[in-house]
Amino acid sequence: xxxxxxxxxxxxxxxxxxxxxxxxxxxxxxxxxxxxxxxxxxxxxxxxxxxxxxxxxxxxxxxxxxxxxxxxxxxxxxxxxxxxxxxxxxxxxxxxxxxxxxxxxxxxxxxxxxxxxxxxxxxxxxxxxxxxxxxxxxxxxxxxxxxxxxxxxxxxxxxxxxxxxxxxxxxxxxxxxxxxxxxxxxxxxxxxxxxxxxxxxxxxxxxxxxxxxxxxxxxxxxxxxxxxxxxxxxxxxxxxxxxxxxxxxxxxxxxxxxxxxxxxxxxxxxxxxxxxxxxxxxxxxxxxxxxxxxxxxxxxxxxxxxxxxxxxxxxxxxxxxxxxxxxxxxxxxxxxxxxxxxxxxxxxxxxxxxxxxxxxxxxxxx
Numbered sequence: 001x002x003x004x005x006x007x008x009x010x011x012x013x014x015x016x017x018x019x020x021x022x023x024x025x026x027x028x029x030x031x032x033x034x035x036x037x038x039x040x041x042x043x044x045x046x047x048x049x050x051x052x053x054x055x056x057x058x059x060x061x062x063x064x065x066x067x068x069x070x071x072x073x074x075x076x077x078x079x080x081x082x083x084x085x086x087x088x089x090x091x092x093x094x095x096x097x098x099x100x101x102x103x104x105x106x107x108x109x110x111x112x113x114x115x116x117x118x119x120x121x122x123x124x125x126x127x128x129x130x131x132x133x134x135x136x137x138x139x140x141x142x143x144x145x146x147x148x149x150x151x152x153x154x155x156x157x158x159x160x161x162x163x164x165x166x167x168x169x170x171x172x173x174x175x176x177x178x179x180x181x182x183x184x185x186x187x188x189x190x191x192x193x194x195x196x197x198x199x200x201x202x203x204x205x206x207x208x209x210x211x212x213x214x215x216x217x218x219x220x221x222x223x224x225x226x227x228x229x230x231x232x233x234x235x236x237x238x239x240x241x242x243x244x245x246x247x248x249x250x251x252x253x254x255x256x257x258x259x260x261x262x263x264x265x266x267x268x269x270x271x272x273x274x275x276x277x278x279x280x281x282x283x284x285x286x287x288x289x290x291x292x293x294x295x296x297x298x299x300x301x302x303x304x305x306x307x308x309x310x311x312x313x314x315x316x317x318x319x320x321x322x323x324x325x326x327x328x329x330x331x332x333x334x335x336x337x338x339x340x341x342x343x344x345x346x347x348x349x350x351x352x353x354x355x356x357x358x359x360x361x362x363x364x365x366x
Contacts (some may be wrong), residue, residue: 001313002306003338006048006320008297009230009267011092011178013048016313020270020301020322021051021096021181021235025352026137026359027068031056037068038085039360043331044305045091048320051233051270052082054098054188057168058161059110060126061189063100063147064129065307066137067354070097070168076175081202083176094179094233095172097165097223101189101260102150103243105130111146116157117150118215119200123244126187129352138170140354155203158215160263161189166222169232182219182341187243190216191236194257195247209256218256220264233268233299234261239282240274258294269294270322273302296319306337330366341365 001304006013006033015076019192028034041050055070056062062069070076079095086093102117109115113255127144128294135141153161169180192198193215205214216234224232238254261269271290273282290298300312301322309321327333329346 002309002321003334008049008320012331013092013247014046014090015048015334016320017048017337018299018301018320018322019044019047019050019327019333020272020299021053021183022324023053023064023067023330023352024359025064025066025142026354027066028078028137030072030074031067031069032063032074032293033068033082035081036356036360037078038081041082041093042089042091043360043364044088044327044333045086046332046334047091047327048334050086050091050093050324052095052177053094054096054100054171054183055079055098055168057097057164060113060116061099061164062108063104063188065131065142070095070171070175071164075170076103079172079175079177080098087176092178093342094181095175095177096181096183096235097168097172098183099161099164099189101192103147103188104150105145106148107145109131114155115148116190117148118152118198118205120150120152121198121200122149123147123187124206126243137353138355140350140352142353149285152201155205162215162218162222165219166226169223169226173227173231179233179267180223181228181235181270182223183235183353184216185235185237185242186240187245190219191243191245194253195245195250196253197246197248198244209253212253213257213260217260217264220261220266224264224266229265230267232266233270233297234266235270235272237272239286240272248319251289255286255293257291258290262294262296266296268297268299268320270301273300284315284317291316306340329362331362335365
């Protein structure tokens with residue numbers, strides 16, 4: 001099933017293999033996507049669907065050095081080179097839009113401001129990648145620093161951020177993307193509103209589960225109105241605790257979120273399972289419940305092998321499967337998987353920043 005075509009609403013995908021978002025920190029001046037980035041994504045266009053690296057919706061939304069943006073004309077033009085290259089190679093590509101919220105540092109914020117979040121809570125031990133020496137992405141030289149203490153967003157500030165998401169979605173379509181994915185996982189801003197231990201608000205955006213889901217719902221509604229709900233997906237990490245974001249009743253919380261999203265009619269939910277060593281396995285009962293509750297496409301990503309992917313498709317938990325790190329070192333991953341060929345090993349030291357090495361120089365078969 002992994003190599004069968006799939007209809008994502010009116011978008012025809014060549015197979016059920018997804019290249020999920022992976023930060024590579026190689027954007028150029030002005031956080032603009034580069035020609036090298038166009039080469040990188042085009043090399044991997046045999047995936048049924050590519051979802052771009054996290055792309056900040058505003059300067060305030062940035063949490064790592066050298067990540068691309070989606071808020072300026074130059075950034076739209078840079079991404080247009082990427083989408084054109086992917087489409088020429090026969091691929092489909094969505095833009096992942098993020099606001100990192102508290103997972104940032106004053107060095108990355110406009111005028112050295114505090115990062116913002118649902119609440120003024122610092123996640124101890126959560127680090128961000130900062131260009132402390134100002135040497136630029138080609139150097140690949142940065143430092144991992146503890147994220148700064150955030151301030152809680154005022155209630156009257158939230159609509160402007162919702163509008164930033166909507167405008168970024170319009171910009172993504174102008175840049176030639178086939179759709180957008182909201183980053184609601186891994187402890188970033190949407191996740192900071194959802195999870196009970198990250199959200200201590202006492203206004204309409206905090207307290208009850210309905211209130212904690214409000215920000216997500218408003219963002220989804222705004223981007224759906226801007227570009228059409230059939231072009232909108234969201235990434236969630238229901239049972240993980242990444243970036244210090246924890247929920248007291250995660251299964252109930254995220255099944256409720258899935259119900260809301262199903263009612264809103266978006267294209268897909270992209271589930272990020274735990275992928276670290278000795279990570280807990282997501283219970284089959286939870287996956288089955290998600291399938292019952294959410295009526296759109298379900299994507300799963302996390303250390304999947306070909307065998308695990310086929311199992312997930314056969315059991316009906318998933319419609320599409322994301323293969324993350326294997327795509328870094330194997331531009332032709334779908335071909336290698338289909339023919340049971342050995343995979344190149346990625347060079348971890350070249351994941352973030354730098355030039356072509358470890359980015360566009362991995363060999364393909366033949």
